[in-house]
Amino acid sequence: xxxxxxxxxxxxxxxxxxxxxxxxxxxxxxxxxxxxxxxxxxxxxxxxxxxxxxxxxxxxxxxxxxxxxxxxxxxxxxxxxxxxxxxxxxxxxxxxxxxxxxxxxxxxxxxxxxxx
Amino acid sequence: xxxxxxxxxxxxxxxxxxxxxxxxxxxxxxxxxxxxxxxxxxxxxxxxxxxxxxxxxxxxxxxxxxxxxxxxxxxxxxxxxxxxxxxxxxxxxxxxxxxxxxxxxxxxxxxxxxx
Numbered sequence: 001x002x003x004x005x006x007x008x009x010x011x012x013x014x015x016x017x018x019x020x021x022x023x024x025x026x027x028x029x030x031x032x033x034x035x036x037x038x039x040x041x042x043x044x045x046x047x048x049x050x051x052x053x054x055x056x057x058x059x060x061x062x063x064x065x066x067x068x069x070x071x072x073x074x075x076x077x078x079x080x081x082x083x084x085x086x087x088x089x090x091x092x093x094x095x096x097x098x099x100x101x102x103x104x105x106x107x108x109x110x111x112x113x114x115x116x
Numbered sequence: 117x118x119x120x121x122x123x124x125x126x127x128x129x130x131x132x133x134x135x136x137x138x139x140x141x142x143x144x145x146x147x148x149x150x151x152x153x154x155x156x157x158x159x160x161x162x163x164x165x166x167x168x169x170x171x172x173x174x175x176x177x178x179x180x181x182x183x184x185x186x187x188x189x190x191x192x193x194x195x196x197x198x199x200x201x202x203x204x205x206x207x208x209x210x211x212x213x214x215x216x217x218x219x220x221x222x223x224x225x226x227x228x229x230x231x
Contacts, residue, residue: 032218043206043222044159051218090159094210095219104149104210104220105175108158 001116002027004107005092012113014050014112015083021076024092033074033105034092044090052072061085119143122207122223129197129230137226139207140204146212148190149220150182151176153204165190165214197230206229 001041003026013019025031032051036044037063048059055067074091087109120141141148146167151174159161161170161174165184171180179201190209194201204227208220 034219036222041225043228044208044220045222046219069220092220094123094220103161103164103174104208104218105161106151106159 002095002103003089003092004105006089006091006107006110008110009108010111010113012115013081014115016080019076019078019081020110021089021091021112022075023074023107024072025074025091025093026072027093027095029095031036032094033065033067034094035059035063035074035076036090036092036106037061038088038109040087047076047089057100057103081112081114082116083116086112088112118172120207120209120221120227122205124226125224126227127229129228131196131198131230133197135194135197135228137205137207137228139190139223140188141194141209141221142188143209143211143221144187145209145221146187147210148184149208149210150180150190150192150206151206152176152178153206153225155204159206163192169201197228199230202228202230 005024021108035047038044047063050057050067088109090109091107123138148165150163153159160176162178163182183196204225206225207223210220
């Protein structure tokens with residue numbers, strides 16, 4: 001079955017510190033993986049995505065994520081966080097787009113707070 | 117910037133009323149989704165569609181219904197609203213034919229409160 005696990009419900013880091021948000025997935029085939037960010041009262045914005053090729057992908061706002069097939073993980077990282085990064089972060093997994101059965105499933109989210 | 121729109125943004129309505137949440141996209145996407153999200157909680161897929169006249173129930177059971185008569189339009193209807201339907205509803209769409217662009221684009225959401 002298709003599933004996504006984000007083990008950390010809430011993380012607080014100091015401004016300027018590094019960040020890593022964890023994501024583990026379960027998927028029967030080669031997954032397409034995504035990280036989204038959601039500000040309060042807003043929809044979701046795509047940060048980055050992985051389909052194939054280089055396992056380290058770069059996204060917007062200075063974020064990157066690394067796909068590790070052996071660990072079924074797709075952790076999100078940022079070397080130095082800014083106060084504006086405080087938000088809810090969602091990891092998601094989907095399959096080949098042209099498959100009618102393919103859906104995008106989201107993890108439970110990780111709330112990021114920034115300590116001044 | 118994504119061209120997917122949800123109306124209304126906020127809705128407060130009485131128990132027993134029929135409501136329809138609107139979702140439209142101008143990107144020509146074949147796939148569309150409805151997610152339900154309680155405050156501070158995960159997104160649950162309640163409906164999706166992979167084209168006109170196709171709809172499927174998602175992973176979370178919902179009393180709502182959807183229709184897909186036109187590619188760009190994917191409304192969600194509650195025949196009789198109850199307080200347990202209070203939540204945020206997020207609509208999204210995604211491409212089908214291009215495997216490099218399968219990400220979902222989201223609307224701003226509709227926050228529904230049933231009193």
